Amino acid sequence: MDEQIEVVKPAEKAGFENFKQSDGTVTGMASGLFKDVMTSNPYFAAGGGLMVLGSALALTRSSVIRLSQFAYRQMLVDLEIPSKDKSYYWFLEWMSQHKQRSSRHLSVETNYTQRDNGTVSTKFSLVPGPGRHLIKYQGAYMMVNRERSGKLLDMTSGTPFETVTITTLYRDRYMFAKLLEEAKELALESQQGKTVIYTSWGQDWRPFGQPRRKRLVQSVILDEGISEGILKDVRDFLGSGNWYHERGIPYRRGYLLYGPPGSGKTSFIQALAGELDYNICILNLSEANLTDDRLTYLMNHIPQRSILLLEDIDAAFNKREQTKEKGYSSGVTFSGLLNALDGVASAEEMITFMTTNHPEKLDPAIMRPGRVDYKALIDNASEYQVSKMFTKFYGSEDEQSREKFLQAYHEANVGSVSTAQLQGLFVYNKNDPEGAIAMVKSMGK
Numbered sequence: 001m002d003e004q005i006e007v008v009k010p011a012e013k014a015g016f017e018n019f020k021q022s023d024g025t026v027t028g029m030a031s032g033l034f035k036d037v038m039t040s041n042p043y044f045a046a047g048g049g050l051m052v053l054g055s056a057l058a059l060t061r062s063s064v065i066r067l068s069q070f071a072y073r074q075m076l077v078d079l080e081i082p083s084k085d086k087s088y089y090w091f092l093e094w095m096s097q098h099k100q101r102s103s104r105h106l107s108v109e110t111n112y113t114q115r116d117n118g119t120v121s122t123k124f125s126l127v128p129g130p131g132r133h134l135i136k137y138q139g140a141y142m143m144v145n146r147e148r149s150g151k152l153l154d155m156t157s158g159t160p161f162e163t164v165t166i167t168t169l170y171r172d173r174y175m176f177a178k179l180l181e182e183a184k185e186l187a188l189e190s191q192q193g194k195t196v197i198y199t200s201w202g203q204d205w206r207p208f209g210q211p212r213r214k215r216l217v218q219s220v221i222l223d224e225g226i227s228e229g230i231l232k233d234v235r236d237f238l239g240s241g242n243w244y245h246e247r248g249i250p251y252r253r254g255y256l257l258y259g260p261p262g263s264g265k266t267s268f269i270q271a272l273a274g275e276l277d278y279n280i281c282i283l284n285l286s287e288a289n290l291t292d293d294r295l296t297y298l299m300n301h302i303p304q305r306s307i308l309l310l311e312d313i314d315a316a317f318n319k320r321e322q323t324k325e326k327g328y329s330s331g332v333t334f335s336g337l338l339n340a341l342d343g344v345a346s347a348e349e350m351i352t353f354m355t356t357n358h359p360e361k362l363d364p365a366i367m368r369p370g371r372v373d374y375k376a377l378i379d380n381a382s383e384y385q386v387s388k389m390f391t392k393f394y395g396s397e398d399e400q401s402r403e404k405f406l407q408a409y410h411e412a413n414v415g416s417v418s419t420a421q422l423q424g425l426f427v428y429n430k431n432d433p434e435g436a437i438a439m440v441k442s443m444g445k
Contacts, residue, residue: 077173083162087180091164094183095144096127098135105131105146130162137179140172195270196279198306200290200298205281214274220267221388221419226376230255231272233374234351238276241349254341254352254371256313258359259378262420265355268378269309278351279306285316285332292336299340300347313354314361334363342370380416389419393426394433401433408440417443 081088095101107129110122133144149161168175194211217227237253244251257265273280281302284290302308316332341352354372356362366372381389386409390402421443429435 075170076167077170079166079176081164081166087183088162088164090183090187091180092127093125094179094186095133095135096125097186098137100136101128102134103128105129105133137175140168140175142166142168142172142175195273198279198281198303200281200283200287200294203294203297203301205298205301205303208282212270215267215271217268217271217275219392220264220271221385221392222264222268222378223382224384226378227268230268230374230376231275234272234276237351250342250370251348252342252350252352253373254354256354256356256359256367256372256375257378258356258375260380260416260418261357262418263378263380264419265378266309266311269307269353269355273307276307277305279303280309281306282309282311285310285313285337288331291331292333292340295332295336296340299350302347302350308350308352310352310354312356313366314356314358334365338365338371341366381419381422385419386417386422389422389426390433390436393430394436398433401437405433405437405440408437412441412443414440414443 081091105128106126109125109127128144128146130146130148133146135142135144143166145165145167147163147165149163166176166179191211193214195214196211197208198205199208200206217231220227234253234255241251257268259265270280272278283295283298285295299308316337367375383406387402387406390405394401425436425439425443429439
């Protein structure tokens with residue numbers, strides 16, 4: 001018989017050799033086969049195999065990413081707090097005092113106060129800066145990421161927008177509400193028993209300086225019956241919300257305190273706010289950047305339980321001519337102020353106090369009911385006020401000195417004296433009523 005000779009091609013020979021050299025196990029045979037395909041297959045040699053392999057790796061990577069995102073959604077939860085929200089600063093202050101935290105990025109907040117006597121006090125607060133921080137709150141670990149936008153700016157203040165993102169396990173999501181509530185209580189605790197003064201900053205109201213200690217109404221001595229009358233009217237207004245709404249009357253009330261400088265108008269408003277447990281929002285109508293739209297927006301977004309204070313209302317429009325409707329002292333027009341006080345876009349549930357030293361300069365349009373509902377003259381010191389202020393500074397026991405002071409006050413014939421001048425006299429002679437009596441004559445000079 002003729003012998004049949006089998007011709008083995010080089011590539012097949014190599015594959016056969018790889019297969020033959022395997023250890024006989026399935027893994028070994030698969031390894032040998034893979035080796036054979038990678039080294040001997042012409043398609044892989046031409047680069048097609050690398051393309052397939054790259055596609056497989058890309059698909060694997062995409063699957064891993066999707067799987068991790070799915071796990072993230074199922075296991076973790078985020079809370080975003082933008083810088084426009086009130087709780088943003090509450091949380092930063094809370095976190096700066098939280099002991100169980102790890103921070104590598106800090107920012108400094110400087111509180112600089114210069115007193116009337118020239119002394120300066122500075123307080124530094126280190127708050128979490130932009131970056132990542134780790135905190136532990138009631139056994140739950142949270143990752144805090146404070147981000148600052150490099151492109152978006154608040155055009156009114158020039159500061160970049162910021163966000164704080166808190167990430168924790170999904171099972172601990174209920175901790176967010178507890179944490180924010182604790183931060184709010186901490187912020188309000190620092191203001192308890194105090195009056196917060198707000199000023200406009202761009203489109204927002206921001207605290208001005210540190211909260212002031214509440215001033216007692218009894219500490220501001222007005223003429224007989226004036227303080228009691230205003231306080232009674234304000235309390236009646238605050239308790240009449242349903243009455244206003246049932247009759248379709250806008251629920252707001254305006255007060256005008258007028259009189260000479262130093263008579264106690266602003267001091268009384270501050271004391272009234274303390275008595276009602278309200279804050280004060282001061283709006284300067286002469287501000288160059290204040291416009292009608294911004295005025296309306298600010299008056300419609302004042303913080304809750306706040307009194308709106310418009311000081312020296314006559315100074316903002318003292319150059320307005322009878323035929324003109326635009327105030328030249330600021331960007332606010334007179335008609336814009338009237339509409340903000342009592343127009344379609346005016347705010348509800350608001351108490352507005354206006355002060356002026358020259359009521360005769362006010363336009364009758366601003367004096368009508370709905371804009372000014374209650375007027376009170378806060379004049380220079382009457383004999384009633386002089387007597388009460390002397391008792392306030394030196395006590396009610398020294399009746400003889402009080403009578404001597406009143407007699408010297410009449411004999412000096414100093415004319416109209418403001419309560420600010422009287423207070424200056426008594427402060428200069430803090431524990432010396434006889435010294436105050438001797439200096440009465442100098443008040444008229």
